[in-house]
Amino acid sequence: MASHRKKQSDIDSLNRFWKSHSWTTPLSLLVAVLLATPSPVLRRFVFLSYKDGEDDLYGKGAWDLAFVAFYTLVLSVTRELVMQEILLPLARTWGLRSRRKQQRFMEQAYTVVYFGILGPVGVYVMRSTPVWYFNTRGMYELYPHRMHSAAVKGYYLLQAAYWAQQALVMVLGLERPRRDYAELVGHHLVTLALIALSYRFHFVYIGLAVYLTHDISDFFLAMSKCMLYVNSIAAPPMYLFTLLSWIYLRNYQNLRILVSLVTEFRTVGPYTLDWAAEQYKCGLSNAVTLVLLSALQGLNLFWLAALLRNLYRYVVYRVAKDDRSDDE
Numbered sequence: 001m002a003s004h005r006k007k008q009s010d011i012d013s014l015n016r017f018w019k020s021h022s023w024t025t026p027l028s029l030l031v032a033v034l035l036a037t038p039s040p041v042l043r044r045f046v047f048l049s050y051k052d053g054e055d056d057l058y059g060k061g062a063w064d065l066a067f068v069a070f071y072t073l074v075l076s077v078t079r080e081l082v083m084q085e086i087l088l089p090l091a092r093t094w095g096l097r098s099r100r101k102q103q104r105f106m107e108q109a110y111t112v113v114y115f116g117i118l119g120p121v122g123v124y125v126m127r128s129t130p131v132w133y134f135n136t137r138g139m140y141e142l143y144p145h146r147m148h149s150a151a152v153k154g155y156y157l158l159q160a161a162y163w164a165q166q167a168l169v170m171v172l173g174l175e176r177p178r179r180d181y182a183e184l185v186g187h188h189l190v191t192l193a194l195i196a197l198s199y200r201f202h203f204v205y206i207g208l209a210v211y212l213t214h215d216i217s218d219f220f221l222a223m224s225k226c227m228l229y230v231n232s233i234a235a236p237p238m239y240l241f242t243l244l245s246w247i248y249l250r251n252y253q254n255l256r257i258l259v260s261l262v263t264e265f266r267t268v269g270p271y272t273l274d275w276a277a278e279q280y281k282c283g284l285s286n287a288v289t290l291v292l293l294s295a296l297q298g299l300n301l302f303w304l305a306a307l308l309r310n311l312y313r314y315v316v317y318r319v320a321k322d323d324r325s326d327d328e
Contacts, residue, residue, distance in 0.1 A: 045070035048153055057147040060199065064157060071161035076168065083110050094230045100176070105229045107175055111222035114162065118155075119215045125155045126212060131205045134253050136260035139209070140268040143281050144202040156204055159211055160195045167192060180306070183299055190295050197288065201280040206289065209257060210296070213249040220245045236314070243307050250300040258297060261290045 045066045050059040083106040090109070091102040129152060130138025148156075167188050169175055178184070198207035220242040227235035265271075265286050273282035 048150060048157075051150075052147060055147070056149075058150060058153045059147055060153075064199075068157050068161045068164060071158055072164045072168070075161055075165040079110055079165065079169075082113060083107070091229075096229060101229060103176065105226060108222040108225045108229070111218060112226060115215045115219035115222070118159065118162070119212075119219050121155060122159075122208075122212050122215050125151050126208060128152070129205060129208060131209050134209055134212075134256065136209075136256060136264055137268050139203070139205045139257075139260065140264055140281065143269040144278050145204055146202055146278060148204060152204065152208070156195075156199065156207065156211075160199070163188065163191050163195060180303075183302055187296070187299050190292055190299070194289075194292050194296070197292075201285060202278065203285070203289065206257065210254070210293070213253050213257075217242070217245040217249045239311070239314075243311060246300070246304055246307060251297075251304060254293070254297050254300060258290070258293055261286060261293065265289075 044063045048058050048067065049063040050061050051057075052059060087106040087109045088102060091105045094105075096102050096105055126132050128149065130141060132138075170185065170188060194210065195207060198204055220238065224235060224238040224242045227238050232238075265281070269281060270279060271281055272279055273284065
C-alpha cells in the first residue's frame with residue numbers, strides 16, 4: 001500500500017513538473033531529431049539549402065520544408081521556455097494572480113518578444129530589396145524572383161515556421177479560444193496558403209511586404225494588451241499607437257498591395273504562364289493572390305472594427321475591455 005502511494009506520488013510529481021515545464025517535450029523531440037539525423041542531412045534542417053556559390057544567393061527546393069519543420073520545433077521549444085521560465089514569474093511579480101490572466105499575459109508578452117525582434121529584422125531585410133518602402137512595382141519588376149539573399153530567404157522561412165507553429169498551438173488547443181476563434185482559424189489558413197504559394201511561385205516580395213504589415217501592428221497590439229493586464233498608465237496611448245498602426249499597415253498598405261494586383265500585376269514585368277521557365281505571373285496567379293489577399297483584408301477590417309468598438313467603449317464609458325474576449 002505504501003509502495004502504491006509512493007508510486008502515485010511520483011506520478012503526480014512528474015505531472016506537475018511537466019505542466020510547469022512543458023517546453024521539455026518539444027525539446028526532447030528536437031534533441032531526438034538532432035541525434036537521429038546524419039550530419040550531411042542535419043545541415044539541411046539547420047542551415048539554408050541551395051546556395052549558388054558564384055552569386056552568394058539561394059534558390060528553392062524541397063529541403064526548405066525540412067528547414068521550416070526544424071524551426072517550427074525550435075520555436076515551439078522557445079515559446080514554452082520563454083513563457084514558463086521568464087514570463088510567468090514576470091506576471092506574478094506584476095500582481096497577476098488569476099491563472100487565466102497569467103496565461104493571457106504570457107501569450108501576448110511572447111508575441112511582444114517575437115515581433116519585437118522579427119519586426120526590426122523584417123524592416124532591415126526589406127531595405128535590401130526592391131520593395132522598400134512598400135514599393136509595389138518592385139514586386140513585379142524582373143520577375144520571376146527565383147534567387148534571394150540569405151537574409152531574405154532565412155527571414156521568409158523563419159516566418160513560415162512561426163506561422164506553422166502558431167497553427168500547431170491552435171490545433172493542440174494550447175491557447176484558450178476567444179470569441180473570434182473562427183476568424184482566427186480563417187486568418188491562419190489564409191496566411192499559410194499565402195506563404196506557401198508565394199514562396200513556391202516566386203512572389204516572395206509580395207509576401208515580404210505583407211509580413212511587415214502584420215508584424216509591426218501585431219507588436220503594438222500585444223504590447224497594449226500586456227499594459228492593460230498590468231493596469232499600466234501607458235495602456236491608453238499604446239492602444240492609440242495600435243489603432244494607428246492597424247489603420248496604416250493592415251489597411252492602407254495592404255489595400256495598396258491589393259490595388260497593385262489590379263493595376264501593376266499585369267503591366268509591370270512579364271505576364272505569361274510558362275512552367276518550364278518557372279514563369280507563373282499570369283491571370284491564374286493574379287486571381288488566386290487577389291482572392292487570398294482580399295480575404296486577409298476582410299479579416300483586417302473585421303478586427304479594425306473591433307478595435308474601434310473598444311476605443312468607443314473606453315472613451316464613452318471608461319471601460320477598458322477586449323471586444324474579442326469575455327475575460328479581458
